[in-house]
Amino acid sequence: MTGSIEARFRTSFQGGFSLDVDLDLPATGVTALFGHSGSGKTTTLRCIAGLNRAEGTLRVDGETWQDARYFLPVHRRSLAYVFQEASLFPHLSVRQNLDYGARRIPAGERRIEFGQAVDWLGLSALLDRRPTNLSGGERQRVAVARALLTSPRLLLMDEPLSALDHQSKKEILPYLEYLRDALSIPILYVTHSPDEVARLADHLVVLEAGRVLADGPLTETLARLDLPIRQDEDAGVALEARVVERDARWHLMRVAFPGGSLWIRDHGEEIGRNVRMRVLARDVSLALERHEESSILNILPATVTGSVPTDHPAVVLTQIRLGAPGSNLAPPANQNENPAWILNGTTPLISRLTARSSEALALAPGKQVWAHIKTAAVLD
Numbered sequence: 001m002t003g004s005i006e007a008r009f010r011t012s013f014q015g016g017f018s019l020d021v022d023l024d025l026p027a028t029g030v031t032a033l034f035g036h037s038g039s040g041k042t043t044t045l046r047c048i049a050g051l052n053r054a055e056g057t058l059r060v061d062g063e064t065w066q067d068a069r070y071f072l073p074v075h076r077r078s079l080a081y082v083f084q085e086a087s088l089f090p091h092l093s094v095r096q097n098l099d100y101g102a103r104r105i106p107a108g109e110r111r112i113e114f115g116q117a118v119d120w121l122g123l124s125a126l127l128d129r130r131p132t133n134l135s136g137g138e139r140q141r142v143a144v145a146r147a148l149l150t151s152p153r154l155l156l157m158d159e160p161l162s163a164l165d166h167q168s169k170k171e172i173l174p175y176l177e178y179l180r181d182a183l184s185i186p187i188l189y190v191t192h193s194p195d196e197v198a199r200l201a202d203h204l205v206v207l208e209a210g211r212v213l214a215d216g217p218l219t220e221t222l223a224r225l226d227l228p229i230r231q232d233e234d235a236g237v238a239l240e241a242r243v244v245e246r247d248a249r250w251h252l253m254r255v256a257f258p259g260g261s262l263w264i265r266d267h268g269e270e271i272g273r274n275v276r277m278r279v280l281a282r283d284v285s286l287a288l289e290r291h292e293e294s295s296i297l298n299i300l301p302a303t304v305t306g307s308v309p310t311d312h313p314a315v316v317l318t319q320i321r322l323g324a325p326g327s328n329l330a331p332p333a334n335q336n337e338n339p340a341w342i343l344n345g346t347t348p349l350i351s352r353l354t355a356r357s358s359e360a361l362a363l364a365p366g367k368q369v370w371a372h373i374k375t376a377a378v379l380d
Contacts, residue, residue, distance in 0.1 A: 259323025
């Protein structure tokens, strides 16, 4: 199957850990491999790279890299691997480190040029420095640029931010977001951080004990109620939206997505621009009627699709779908402002509420409710 990464691996290690995964991933955008330590994220990535030998099959965009009779050596796989530590050559300047990556590929086969990588990662002012004179975030940006200059068909990133402090992570994330949008090659990104998943991923794979718990588009997978990623205080859904209106007087902008729209704080994005938002479960309350006498601006019709208990008996998580069939959601005044993907779909959200409230509202699948959304954050 072209246009995908088919990865099926089975292997065992001393100590009792075994890996048994069967994945069919998109060959575009960022796929996050998420899970706790020991879940099999890095092992899966190393099997894809060929660094770990496992039984199975690997096909990248229709080309076989591994099957029962064939194993493409690591050095012949058109991929680049970014590790937790930058591992730059300390005796070389940034420019020389980047040249090392570029020289591995004949000039006629280069798909990413030196200047592109420098611009994408914001390295022009750093080219004459040595790695010892760079911050952790700067070193990692150089490592990513060096990897890109090998013109890979597949970029593997193994927790590239885990060794960085909070400020360094904050500085490098916009560069990784830019790469997600600029590159035509797929990125497989290992992380145990829900924040990195929400900001960077288009597709999400959740692993536990060497097995795949979930595999699907980001918004739908984050909204599932049966995953360990759901249980913490910061449970929420990340979604793509488009800026469609601005209220200059109150410094607000309206963003539309499948099934509805929200007024949020104006971040200055142009009308028509796509943005990524995160709506936390604790910021979504449910009611049986629309209460206009409230400070909450965003009140949307929705349908309950399921509920699960949490690790505390007082709290439940309830999944809803905004704009679900049967609701009285009015279409926008100007339908030309929104493409079909906004007008003709629904969006799942999660609400965190007390078990007492859930019982009082008689919440059950199919129940029509009003979602009161206190706030949503643009991820930037």
